[in-house]
Amino acid sequence: MYRYDDFDAQFVRERTDQFRTQVERRLSGELTEDEFKPLRLMNGLYLQLHAYMLRVAIPYGTLSSTQMRRLAEIADRWDRGYGHFTTRQNIQFNWPKLKDVPDILDALAEVEMHAIQTSGNCIRNVTSDPFAGVAADEIEDPRATAELMRQWSTLHPEFSFLPRKFKIAITGSPNDRAATKVHDIGLRMVRNEAGEPGYEVAVGGGQGRTPMIAAVIRDFVPKADLLAYLEAIMRVYNLYGRRDNKYKARIKILVHELGVEAFTREVEAEFAAQEAPVTADPELVTAIEAAFAPPTYAVLADDPPALAQAKAANPAFKRWVDTNLMRHKQPGYAGITVSLKPIGGIPGDATSDQMRALADAADWFGYGELRVTHEQNIVLPDVRQDRLVALWRHLSQHGLDTANAGLVTDIIACPGLDYCALATARSIPVAQAISNRFADDDRQQAIGPLAIKISGCINACGHHHVGHIGVLGLEKNGEEYYQLTLGGAPDGAAAVGKRAGPGLAAEEVPDAIERLVDHYLDRREDDETFLQTYQRLGHDTFKEVIYAPGD
Amino acid sequence: MSRKDLPQVVTANDLLSGVVVFWTGQGWSEALADALMLDDPQTQKEALAVAEGDAGRVVGPYLAAVDAAGLVRFRERIRITGPTVDYAGRPDEAGGPGAAAGSSGA
Ligand code: SF4
Numbered sequence: 001m002y003r004y005d006d007f008d009a010q011f012v013r014e015r016t017d018q019f020r021t022q023v024e025r026r027l028s029g030e031l032t033e034d035e036f037k038p039l040r041l042m043n044g045l046y047l048q049l050h051a052y053m054l055r056v057a058i059p060y061g062t063l064s065s066t067q068m069r070r071l072a073e074i075a076d077r078w079d080r081g082y083g084h085f086t087t088r089q090n091i092q093f094n095w096p097k098l099k100d101v102p103d104i105l106d107a108l109a110e111v112e113m114h115a116i117q118t119s120g121n122c123i124r125n126v127t128s129d130p131f132a133g134v135a136a137d138e139i140e141d142p143r144a145t146a147e148l149m150r151q152w153s154t155l156h157p158e159f160s161f162l163p164r165k166f167k168i169a170i171t172g173s174p175n176d177r178a179a180t181k182v183h184d185i186g187l188r189m190v191r192n193e194a195g196e197p198g199y200e201v202a203v204g205g206g207q208g209r210t211p212m213i214a215a216v217i218r219d220f221v222p223k224a225d226l227l228a229y230l231e232a233i234m235r236v237y238n239l240y241g242r243r244d245n246k247y248k249a250r251i252k253i254l255v256h257e258l259g260v261e262a263f264t265r266e267v268e269a270e271f272a273a274q275e276a277p278v279t280a281d282p283e284l285v286t287a288i289e290a291a292f293a294p295p296t297y298a299v300l301a302d303d304p305p306a307l308a309q310a311k312a313a314n315p316a317f318k319r320w321v322d323t324n325l326m327r328h329k330q331p332g333y334a335g336i337t338v339s340l341k342p343i344g345g346i347p348g349d350a351t352s353d354q355m356r357a358l359a360d361a362a363d364w365f366g367y368g369e370l371r372v373t374h375e376q377n378i379v380l381p382d383v384r385q386d387r388l389v390a391l392w393r394h395l396s397q398h399g400l401d402t403a404n405a406g407l408v409t410d411i412i413a414c415p416g417l418d419y420c421a422l423a424t425a426r427s428i429p430v431a432q433a434i435s436n437r438f439a440d441d442d443r444q445q446a447i448g449p450l451a452i453k454i455s456g457c458i459n460a461c462g463h464h465h466v467g468h469i470g471v472l473g474l475e476k477n478g479e480e481y482y483q484l485t486l487g488g489a490p491d492g493a494a495a496v497g498k499r500a501g502p503g504l505a506a507e508e509v510p511d512a513i514e515r516l517v518d519h520y521l522d523r524r525e526d527d528e529t530f531l532q533t534y535q536r537l538g539h540d541t542f543k544e545v546i547y548a549p550g551d
Numbered sequence: 552m553s554r555k556d557l558p559q560v561v562t563a564n565d566l567l568s569g570v571v572v573f574w575t576g577q578g579w580s581e582a583l584a585d586a587l588m589l590d591d592p593q594t595q596k597e598a599l600a601v602a603e604g605d606a607g608r609v610v611g612p613y614l615a616a617v618d619a620a621g622l623v624r625f626r627e628r629i630r631i632t633g634p635t636v637d638y639a640g641r642p643d644e645a646g647g648p649g650a651a652a653g654s655s656g657a
Contacts (some may be wrong), residue, residue, distance in 0.1 A: 026566075027567070027607075029607045032606060033606055047564055047610055047611065049630045050569070050570065050630060050633055050634070051569035075640075080638075081639060081640045082639040082640045094640075095569075095640070097569065098566060099567055428636045429636055432636065478624060478625055480625070
């Protein structure tokens with residue numbers, strides 16, 4: 001794993017010390033709230049409905065067992081014994097007290113973590129494939145590039161006051177598990193004709209009130225040119241991006257208003273005109289790449305007899321393996337999704353005990369590393385296949401053995417009106433009701449891959465635009481209601497879901513979803529997924545069943 | 552009757568803890584029952600100005616409508632009862648925050 005260098009460590013220390021002083025000055029009345037608010041936001045501290053909320057960065061979703069244990073300690077010592085993993089691959093603590101936050105930041109800094117740069121109009125935490133470095137379909141681990149981008153963008157003077165916040169996602173696989181096409185910049189590793197790895201660059205994706213799929217502006221940028229190319233994009237954005245209207249300030253609007261071709265021309269001209277293009281110091285690149293070097297794996301074969309025997313002996317274990325396992329680069333190993341979506345639970349929440357159990361699992365069954373996924377689950381990247389049954393037993397003692405990765409109950413939901421000051425409606429109770437409705441394991445398996453994503457307002461933190469079924473919570477005359485969208489997809493041929501008629505009351509949502517699912521099961525051909533059947537039959541037939549009870 | 556025509560209270564979040572508080576006329580209380588009811592626009596404006604002057608204690612004071620049943624807006628009710636869902640860290644099971652708002656059963 002990447003470790004802080006001296007610069008990082010000192011920088012984080014200084015920021016924490018500064019923030020301690022800023023809190024003291026706020027408490028003594030020396031700073032007004034108007035002066036203090038931007039400072040606390042820069043340090044990841046928000047005010048939610050009932051309390052402050054601290055958002056801790058987990059760069060590209062990778063963390064060590066030591067860091068996970070520290071998160072558990074923070075939850076116990078300064079919060080209410082749990083945390084919430086988000087679609088930004090971060091963790092949020094929902095109940096910190098202002099006076100404790102400097103101590104929390106110190107505790108984070110001790111394990112090389114912080115809450116910096118998780119807000120403001122800067123380049124945010126770079127997100128990545130949770131299976132980076134281990135996925136069988138991967139060209140190269142993209143996290144070395146992600147780390148390079150982090151170092152390049154952190155406090156970059158030119159990019160600290162962008163027109164608006166800026167999100168970059170990166171994947172090293174042709175199969176996009178990082179939803180790159182709904183980010184301001186999406187990078188997907190590809191090979192050129194000579195077989196060299198580089199990146200396909202897509203710009204202008206995003207969710208929120210104006211969802212858009214990013215347009216590919218360059219099929220191939222050699223790895224060595226990537227930072228210079230990104231700088232060209234950022235400069236064009238800084239120059240032409242709108243600052244007069246917050247809702248029009250994201251780069252997606254610029255790409256849309258200029259047109260992809262004109263935007264691309266501007267970027268290419270800027271790229272060509274760079275006199276001293278930024279390049280990464282080769283020594284630094286080597287050091288970062290070494291930090292992401294794979295562990296020394298044992299020489300093993302895939303599908304060991306012990307695994308087959310355990311699966312044959314235990315149907316629940318078999319279901320979990322068949323559902324939550326990801327093929328690993330290294331024979332004899334597996335990537336495992338640990339679901340934070342127990343039936344009827346709160347998506348993404350983990351208690352401090354569960355965090356410790358996850359840290360133990362990473363140490364006992366892997367190389368001490370964990371990943372946070374944008375689906376609000378945890379990944380154990382390197383588990384020996386012959387030890388899967390022991391891992392499963394361990395996880396099941398902590399309520400972490402739900403076999404639903406990618407299935408209908410693996411629901412993404414933002415905190416919504418139960419916590420969030422911006423929300424128009426609740427998300428979590430709707431997720432819980434849907435989860436309870438589809439609790440039956442066999443039925444879930446029969447339905448197959450289905451992504452339901454729920455946001456509590458138009459900001460779309462719950463990624464509803466790219467849900468196969470999206471649910472958006474809104475409010476009218478003091479009542480919550482829910483707008484469904486259909487056919488969205490975060491990956492592959494990424495798509496924004498289409499609105500399906502008027503909104504529904506909360507209690508109508510599970511019925512409507514059940515009708516959609518039944519319609520799919522009735523009409524599907526062969527092994528079609530929900531999305532494929534939807535695409536084949538078209539929007540209208542699905543839309544109709546939402547409003548046709550008893551059909 | 553629109554919300555604006557209803558009596559109002561001044562609410563905010565406590566600076567130190569973030570908890571929801573109400574202006575009592577003399578200071579701040581976590582209990583809505585202690586809140587000073589403000590019937591007309593003039594007293595509402597004045598109370599809000601006084602509350603805003605107490606920036607050493609609270610963050611973001613604003614007016615919220617109340618009727619006989621309590622706070623009118625659903626959002627405001629959730630603010631005082633806490634999350635409506637049974638989260639892991641709920642401090643008090645029986646009748647703790649959230650019990651009043653209940654789960655929508657949605
Ligand atoms: S989508 Fe809206 S309600 Fe949900 S977390 Fe984001 S801002 Fe809050």
